[in-house]
Amino acid sequence: MEAPQQTEKKRIKVGIPRALHFYRYFPFWKKLLEELDAEIVISPLTNKKIVEVGVTHGFGELCIPVKIYYGQLLRLVKDHPDLDFIFVPRYVSEVKDSYFCPKFLSLPDVIKILPGIPKILNFEVNVKEFPISTAAVELGKQLGKGQNKALNAYKEAQKYFDEYHAFLREGASVNQALRLVQIIRPFTLPKKKSEGDIRFLLLGHGYNIFDTFINLDFQKKLKDQGVNHITIENLPESIFKTPVIVNPRGAKLQNYWRHEEEIMQAIRYFLTKGRDEIDGVIFLISFACGPDSLIAELIMRDMKVVGLPFLEIIMDEHSGEAGLLTRVESFVEMIRRKKKGLTVGRRNKLTIKSA
Amino acid sequence: MNEPEFIKNILSDDVDDKLYLGIDVGSVSTKCAIINERNELLYATWTRNDGSPIVSTQENLKYMEEVLPDNIEKSICGVGTTGSARYLIKALIGADIAKPEIIAHAIGASAYTPDVRTILEIGGQDSKVILMKNGIVTDFNMNSVCAAGTGSFLDHQAVRIKVPIEEFGDYALRAEEEVSIAGRCTVFAESDMISKQQEGYSKESIIKGLCKALVRNYLNNVCKGKKLYPPFVFQGGVAANSGIKNAFEEELGYEVIVHENYYVMGAFGSAILAKEHVNGHISSFHGLKVSEMNLALGSFGCLDCANRCTVKYLVRQEDKSRVTGREKDDAIFARWNSRCGKW
Numbered sequence: 001m002e003a004p005q006q007t008e009k010k011r012i013k014v015g016i017p018r019a020l021h022f023y024r025y026f027p028f029w030k031k032l033l034e035e036l037d038a039e040i041v042i043s044p045l046t047n048k049k050i051v052e053v054g055v056t057h058g059f060g061e062l063c064i065p066v067k068i069y070y071g072q073l074l075r076l077v078k079d080h081p082d083l084d085f086i087f088v089p090r091y092v093s094e095v096k097d098s099y100f101c102p103k104f105l106s107l108p109d110v111i112k113i114l115p116g117i118p119k120i121l122n123f124e125v126n127v128k129e130f131p132i133s134t135a136a137v138e139l140g141k142q143l144g145k146g147q148n149k150a151l152n153a154y155k156e157a158q159k160y161f162d163e164y165h166a167f168l169r170e171g172a173s174v175n176q177a178l179r180l181v182q183i184i185r186p187f188t189l190p191k192k193k194s195e196g197d198i199r200f201l202l203l204g205h206g207y208n209i210f211d212t213f214i215n216l217d218f219q220k221k222l223k224d225q226g227v228n229h230i231t232i233e234n235l236p237e238s239i240f241k242t243p244v245i246v247n248p249r250g251a252k253l254q255n256y257w258r259h260e261e262e263i264m265q266a267i268r269y270f271l272t273k274g275r276d277e278i279d280g281v282i283f284l285i286s287f288a289c290g291p292d293s294l295i296a297e298l299i300m301r302d303m304k305v306v307g308l309p310f311l312e313i314i315m316d317e318h319s320g321e322a323g324l325l326t327r328v329e330s331f332v333e334m335i336r337r338k339k340k341g342l343t344v345g346r347r348n349k350l351t352i353k354s355a
Numbered sequence: 356m357n358e359p360e361f362i363k364n365i366l367s368d369d370v371d372d373k374l375y376l377g378i379d380v381g382s383v384s385t386k387c388a389i390i391n392e393r394n395e396l397l398y399a400t401w402t403r404n405d406g407s408p409i410v411s412t413q414e415n416l417k418y419m420e421e422v423l424p425d426n427i428e429k430s431i432c433g434v435g436t437t438g439s440a441r442y443l444i445k446a447l448i449g450a451d452i453a454k455p456e457i458i459a460h461a462i463g464a465s466a467y468t469p470d471v472r473t474i475l476e477i478g479g480q481d482s483k484v485i486l487m488k489n490g491i492v493t494d495f496n497m498n499s500v501c502a503a504g505t506g507s508f509l510d511h512q513a514v515r516i517k518v519p520i521e522e523f524g525d526y527a528l529r530a531e532e533e534v535s536i537a538g539r540c541t542v543f544a545e546s547d548m549i550s551k552q553q554e555g556y557s558k559e560s561i562i563k564g565l566c567k568a569l570v571r572n573y574l575n576n577v578c579k580g581k582k583l584y585p586p587f588v589f590q591g592g593v594a595a596n597s598g599i600k601n602a603f604e605e606e607l608g609y610e611v612i613v614h615e616n617y618y619v620m621g622a623f624g625s626a627i628l629a630k631e632h633v634n635g636h637i638s639s640f641h642g643l644k645v646s647e648m649n650l651a652l653g654s655f656g657c658l659d660c661a662n663r664c665t666v667k668y669l670v671r672q673e674d675k676s677r678v679t680g681r682e683k684d685d686a687i688f689a690r691w692n693s694r695c696g697k698w
Contacts, residue, residue, distance in 0.1 A: 213662075330455040343469075
């Protein structure tokens with residue numbers, strides 16, 4: 001029995017924290033790493049303990065999603081002391097002239113200060129400097145794989161990722177789809193459940209919308225109130241083809257931030273053709289997020305022009321359920337009453353008795 | 356038992372009308388309102404709840420039982436709750452409907468001023484602005500991370516400079532000079548007030564400066580980026596403060612309407628919502644007897660997952676020692692505060 005064990009080398013074990021870009025790229029990473037013969041483990045759903053650990057190790061300037069990344073990372077290391085690598089990719093630029101937040105760029109360097117961190121597996125996406133295939137080859141090297149194998153893995157991963165996106169565009173929610181990826185099931189849509197009478201566009205970074213702990217299970221709150229929602233992942237690809245010019249009459253500025261650009265592109269669609277497809281827009285923002293707060297203001301102005309109700313919700317680790325619920329319920333109720341044309345004042349003019 | 360601090364009661368002794376009850380349980384106070392079929396406010400109370408919504412609601416119901424006609428219970432055809440404890444109180448008294456306070460306030464205000472466009476609402480712990488058009492809410496905002504300028508802060512400052520909060524408004528009106536106070540943050544406002552006192556300004560001027568600072572803060576933070584149209588209606592506990600009302604009028608350049616029942620507008624609105632919701636059907640209201648139930652609050656730490664929620668539950672007093680809160684038992688009235696919603 002000893003012989004096969006010696007020939008078949010133990011698979012390299014790679015840990016992925018369930019935070020930040022996980023909600024955007026996990027299917028791609030999973031396929032890529034598995035094609036390179038790595039074994040993947042991911043950290044559990046975010047919980048109070050993970051947030052606490054993250055907050056203790058993060059410094060004050062950080063937003064809560066990055067602190068959660070710290071917490072998830074430390075949890076992963078604690079649960080799996082036998083990890084060979086921790087996968088901390090560096091996403092600089094995925095599309096030309098469009099960048100990710102500096103807190104993301106510096107992640108692989110910054111997390112080195114955390115206690116007990118194993119070797120870091122690098123994967124740098126920076127299309128301005130080199131194509132992603134080069135990054136894949138570099139990744140392969142670190143796992144002891146040759147160039148051809150790495151290029152093939154990249155091709156397979158991209159193919160799988162495209163399928164994943166096609167599935168989302170069919171209407172699957174990101175959380176559903178990620179679950180299917182995790183348990184290695186084919187992408188099939190669940191049976192359509194009863195429709196709500198209101199439809200929202202839910203905006204925000206994946207790690208804010210799809211991490212059910214930080215947003216106090218926001219999507220469930222919408223569902224409980226009979227509200228359907230879509231996210232920008234569900235929208236047709238064509239929307240994201242043309243760049244958004246922020247001030248067409250002025251300096252013709254384009255968005256610098258990748259994800260914010262996608263949000264603005266989606267908004268452009270609902271300002272024009274898609275105006276009647278939704279009843280309102282909710283934007284989940286983590287406290288102290290600079291790029292988001294910038295575009296929130298731009299979106300608010302646009303929404304006023306077309307008369308779409310817009311609600312901005314800022315979250316941090318102290319977010320209370322009561323305040324959140326009051327805002328959401330009021331927003332839903334406002335739209336519902338508007339649709340039904342329910343007023344109090346005009347219909348029954350009052351005669352007030354004086355005391 | 357706490358007597359309500361504000362009482363309005365124009366309910367006649369022989370009630371033959373259908374009545375609707377609205378209860379607004381906020382962070383600082385509990386408000387009750389009874390209306391009739393024509394949305395006329397017949398009974399209203401305002402009570403400090405000292406942070407215990409259940410006891411305060413029970414006391415209010417008890418008080419109603421005492422002062423109101425005997426057939427009041429039968430006449431109540433619908434009950435609505437609002438405020439931060441709306442779900443808890445709904446479960447407690449069997450209310451028909453629990454709606455957020457923004458909607459309740461909007462309904463209340465537009466019942467009195469049908470063409471209202473802007474509602475300025477400042478309560479104990481939060482402040483909101485509600486924009487309306489043609490009787491429909493079009494936009495709203497609440498203070499997010501900062502409670503500067505709410506009732507609690509004014510209370511605190513009143514105690515500190517030894518001016519009863521009720522007289523704040525009169526003091527501000529008597530001010531002879533302008534004092535500029537930093538209102539961006541209560542910490543700065545307080546230290547600014549102290550230094551202005553030491554520079555020899557009168558209490559009157561400082562209070563006026565404080566009112567103006569709070570209004571500026573409210574307009575810049577809560578109403579930021581929103582275009583405000585008249586007519587303006589000002590309600591919530593702080594509307595009692597004529598200093599703030601005047602500061603609003605100065606800043607906005609328009610008259611600001613404060614209705615005589617400004618302090619129960621949420622409860623009033625929620626009573627109207629209950630009427631709208633019940634619409635002839637039978638109410639699920641448990642009746643005023645809820646006030647006699649001896650209820651106790653319990654809590655336990657749920658260890659089923661890493662979130663370690665502290666689950667709270669409401670149980671009959673006599674069964675308190677018997678149950679742990681985890682079991683299925685008739686004595687347990689309601690359970691809440693778990694993240695997963697399991698309890």
